[in-house]
Amino acid sequence: MDAFTIDLLLDIASVIAFATGGAFLLIGAFGMIRLPDVWSRLHAAGIMDTVGAELILIGMMFQAGLTQATLKLVLISLxxxxxxxxxxxxxxxxxxxxxxxxxxxRKNEADRVIGESAKRTGES
Amino acid sequence: MYMFLAAVAAIFVAILLVLIRLFAGPTLYDRVLAVNSFGTLTVLLLSLLGFVTGRPDFLDIAMLYALINFVSTIAILKFFRYRALGRASIRQEEA
Amino acid sequence: MKKAVGLLVALFALWLALSGYFKPFLLSLGVLSCLFTVYLASRMKLLDDEAVPLQLRPSLLLYWGWLGREVFKSSIAVSRVILAREMPISQQLVAVPCTQKTEMGHVIFANSITLTPGTVTAESGNGHFLVHALTDDFAAPEGFAEMDRRVTAVEDR
Structure with missing residues (x-):
């Protein structure tokens, strides 16, 4: 394998990572708008923060190669x-x-976790 | 180069949608969540800009922004729970 | 002592990764600043299991790989929920038992639950976590039990 083929493979890998990461970011941002309340929006934010961000960082790592920039990207993603x-x-x-x-x-088992203080903050 | 610009475009659209939620969000917690996601998107945008302009220094700024974003989220939540930032312990407050 | 050496090595590795300079003068400055930081940390009594988690097993890295796969799978599931025409949401707060002994194990388990889209830890107490799940599939106890078993395996030497 010569240098050109390796470059091509790295480009393809980062295009795939960018495409899936960007798609997850857009889906998460769309979910932030569409989902009905705070608790369900937490999951949309979770998609954006975990899979979307990490995939885009991984795509950048493919482009940076074995340099100091990759090390910094690894630190950011960690x-x-x-x-x-x-x-x-x-x-x-x-x-x-x-x-x-x-x-x-649908189902609320908060009493089993917080016990007495469940009465203080009120029920669902 | 074009794939970086495509990723930047996707991040811009996501930032726009998150900003809508930031201004519309009915409760405080919606807004805090939107600010947090906005910070994560900004970190990604900064590091992508470093690659587009060919200046790897942007990665340091992105790292600092990630740190500040985390601390600011916790600080906002703490402030609106206790109306003060200087309290020592959380558990003592609840007793 | 072991904790101090571990913290010193980790700090100096971080310093090297961030600076990227290998001149002797700058390297000695970096070693000095790391030593000063370790001194301050020991004065603040920060060298415990929480700040320097050397007690975790190295198989934590393997666990992170497994966790990454789980995160990817459940993100696809949450994306399908978001993009469905009628969003099949049935929100629930379920109590998940945890079998870890140390606080570090609790933190790893709770953070793993939160990191997986579709489930968020909201509160802990009585040996349980209160987990908010988006749909019925995410609230299945089998998934939590498997994650709990894996976290208990990496928790302590």
């Missing part, structure tokens, strides 16, 4: 991988503590 669930959980916990409950809730 950081997003750890902090995005943390901030999503922070939003969810704040909404839960503020007494906001999902619309049309």
């Amino acid at each position: 950081f997003l991988f750890i902090t995005s669930p943390t901030s999503t959980h922070a939003v969810a916990n704040a909404a839960f503590t503020a007494g906001i409950r999902p619309v049309r809730l």
Whole structure:
């Protein structure tokens, strides 16, 4: 395999990563508009923050090759991988503590987790 | 080069949709969520711009933006829960 | 002591990755700043299992690979929910039991649940997590049980 073929393969890999990542970003952003309440929008934001962002970063890593830029991209993606669930959980916990409950809730087992304080924040 | 521009276009459309939610969001938590997603999209946009313009320094700015974005989300939520940023412990507040 | 050396190595690796310079003068400055940071961290009593998680098994990396596949699969499922003409949403708050012993294990399990689109951890207590699931499929206990087993396997040496 000569250098040209490897370049072509890397280009194809990053085009695939960019296309799927961009599609997930657009679907997530569309879900932010379409879904009915905060709790369901958390999942749309989860799509954008995890799969969309990581795929686009991976596509950039294919283009950067084995350089310092790839190392920095790996650091950024590791950081997003750890902090995005943390901030999503922070939003969810704040909404839960503020007494906001999902619309049309099918099943609620909150009493088994928080026990007594369930009465304080009110039911669904 | 064109694939970077296509990814930038996708990110712009996503930013536009997220901004709509940011201004329309009925509750505070919708807005915080939208700000957080906006920050993630900005990180991606900054690092893509570094590749488009051929200046890898943008990656450092993107990394800093990711750090600040996380801290600001937590700070906004903490402020609106306790109306103060300087409290030491969360568990003591609830007791 | 082991924690201090681990933190020093991690900090210096980060310094090298971010700077990219290999001149002796700059390298010694980097070593000095890392040593100072480790000194400050030990003065603040930060060198515990939480800040320097050396007690985790190396199979955490394998777990991350598995988690990545799960995240991809459930993102496709959530995308189908978003793009469906009539969104088949049935939101629910389910209690998921967790069997980890340490707080680090709890954090890894809760973050894995939140990272997977379709499920978000909202609260913890009584040995359970309160998980918000978007549809019935995401609330199935089998998936949580498998993730719980894998996290318990990587948690402690």
